[in-house]
Amino acid sequence: MLDSLTFLLKHKLFLLGDLHPHPPPPPPPQDPDPLRYRRGDLLEVHRTLFTHFGIYLGEGRVAHLIPDVLPLLRAPRRRVQCAVTNARLLLGVIAKQASVRVDSVEDFAYGARIVRNAMDGAVRGRALPAEEVAVRAERRVGGVCYSLLWNNCEHFVTHCRYGSAQSLQTQQFCDWLRSSLRDRRGMALLAVLCVTWLGVSCITPLPAVLLPFFLWMAS
Incomplete structure (x- = not known):
């Protein structure tokens, strides 16, 4: 009788042990860049009338040239660092004032889909080493003069990634204007x-x- 009780007790403990499974294995380490962009990548987002460009610096940061009137007005630094609104952008274009700034990927994309390194092979020159591209972009951070045709965000990224400032959008516009005037x-x-x-x-x-x-x- 005692042996039977001992057997049943051990069997019950064994079943109860199955109700508490082993803890799950630890999750794999997180990718520091979950979107899988690489430092030095050229990112572009399509807007309604134009395409905006930037250089990925890593850790979710993008350097891009964007028109902005607030630095010209000597606004408080906290306001300047906020995401650039459409009104600030338009006034910056009119005043020919811009800045190369570092924003998050989300602020850079502004809800649009991001395309990565699509200009490789479409412009003159080969892409420079990724680290050199990122360093070039970081050195340009700050206020710059802006020109819609001759010094825009596309000139900035092509200078950083390919070593020479060029703009396919400007070339297309000039070709269209030339053909129209003829x-x-x-x-x-x-x-x-x-x-x-x-x-x-x-x-x-x-x-x-x-x-x-x-x-x-x-x-």
Whole structure:
């Protein structure tokens, strides 16, 4: 009888032990860059009318050139460091004031899908070593003069990654403008726009004729 009770007790303890499984193994170490971007990568996000570019620095940080009027107004540092709003961006374009700043990936993307290193092979020059690309971007952090066509965010990233500042968006715009100005209909449309904007007066024909001419000569 005693042996039977001992056997049942041991069997019960064995079953109770199964109710408490061994603790799960520790989770694998986290990737420091969960989005799998690499330091020195060229990131781009597509906006409604343009594409914005930046250089990934690691640890979720992106260096990018963006128009911003607040540094020109000597606003408090805390306000300048906040994410750039559309109003600040537009006023920065008008004032030709920008800054190379470091923001989080989320603030840089602004809700858009990020494309990685898509310009490799599409521009002149080969990509520099990743560390050199990141160091070049870090050295440029601070205020800069801005030009929509000649010194924008694309010029910044291509200078950092390929060693020479270039902009495919600027080239496409200039090609479109050149082809439009070579077309008489495009010049006539531009003249009509000038008349519409300035109104009809004795001086209206002068800019309506000279502006398309000088644009054509510049092209």
